[in-house]
Amino acid sequence: MRLGGVLRCHRVIRQQYVPQHKPVLEDDIKRLEDFLLSKPNILVLTGAGISTESGIPDYRSAGVGLYARTNHKPIQHSEFVKSASVRKRYWARNFVGWPNFSSTQPNSSHHALARFEREIRLQSVVTQNVDRLHTKAGTKSVIEVHGSGYVVKCLSCDYRCDRHEFQSILATLNPMFKDAPDMIRPDGDVEIPLDYIENFHIPPCPQCGGHLKPEIVFFGDSVPKDRLETIARMVYTSDGLLVLGSSLLVFSGYRIVLQTKDLKLPVAIVNIGETRADHLADIKISAKCGDVIPKLFDFSNREA
Template identity: 35%
Template structure:
């Protein structure tokens, strides 16, 4: 049973979705109830993520990145969709949501059953080589990394929010870098790292999603990334209502019809309940 204070604002969201199906934009805040940490909410630990430029500049940076990914990515696969992910999938199946644009790389929306998912910042399912773009599954690459660096099995790490992890520097220096199986080139993740750009294809898809929707529901993001802010401004220009569900303020609060400061899972689960769509148990 959801406590009333936890689902405050759900009635207003349900009332809008009942007649105005929404595009949904999600961020790290929707996945925290699955156990994945974020790094922008109040009290989140400070971190200094690697930029795309740093990754490209040196093999030392690539060793640091892939040694952390070898630990962090494997753990990411053990997280399960929570009630918020499942509620959005149910709302899409019921016709109240037209699709989800997510800034997360955890694939939890897909695993929850959402059909129309735009992964703005990529995902952890595959990797590619820098010289030619040859694709390899992440599972295959990580298996090769662990075989070449058996010490990873014993190393204790600090987990990060995007499937990364902190490894002791003296161990990173010994890390054997993975190479492309086809050309021997350096490997890169299929994620948008800081300093890189969302693909033109995903930008177009997000625009089309917003054009098809009658409203925008923003869930679990502080909206400091320009991609999400663009969707809010597009919705406003089109005269479509904007609803925010997030713990903590965002830079675009004044542009929303209303905002809910609370649990994304509790609010979305209550919205699905009010609209009479079935949500599997989380």
């Protein structure tokens, strides 16, 4: 009984960032499956909506996104580069939230996509997320459009460091943060006293003394050109695009849809609510990814 209560609690926590949605229709699942059956080289693009069921909030969802729940706006690349105080605030919050973020596990949609890859039903997964959940689920071919929160890099040289290792360094430099878990609010946000932020110590790059930042494309920064070229080649060699859990409001994702349609290839979208590319979609299903993707090609759970 006690275990059941704990599991129910974890499910509630994971679902608190999923926006309100209607149940998916079985006909929609069948329609998407038929669409994919003839496209074994489909390219999959995933956004924050695929990870909300793992307990990672997105930015824009009504009532449950970060914009709706907090007054914290995403970090701007120029601010991080220019301001020592912005870097301190960012790394202090990141340090407190890292244990929770890094322990997040993939959900049924991530695992289903890894299964599709093993069954040779998709070409690759291109993700706008920085959470590494596709890799944790076992998908081998993953392109991280916006980089990863699991790597730290120097802004001035080629130094790179594993984020777990960097966490240990930060812990050594900031012993006053031993009570850091108490700074995590019930809604998952982080609330850090100003004096803690002002006294937070960030090590310089051990190679050149430069500033360290996560290998994430912050707002206002550009996706590396070689990454864009790799994705463009994947679109060219694909037989269509499947978009999962993205509003496509960020151009890095919308660009992939435009590239696909320029080649006169089909696009299918599964997302709760409207997206920027609904008018371009050959199939649009307004539903939670977890209600659709794991049920595709799952013949073992169907009646003979």
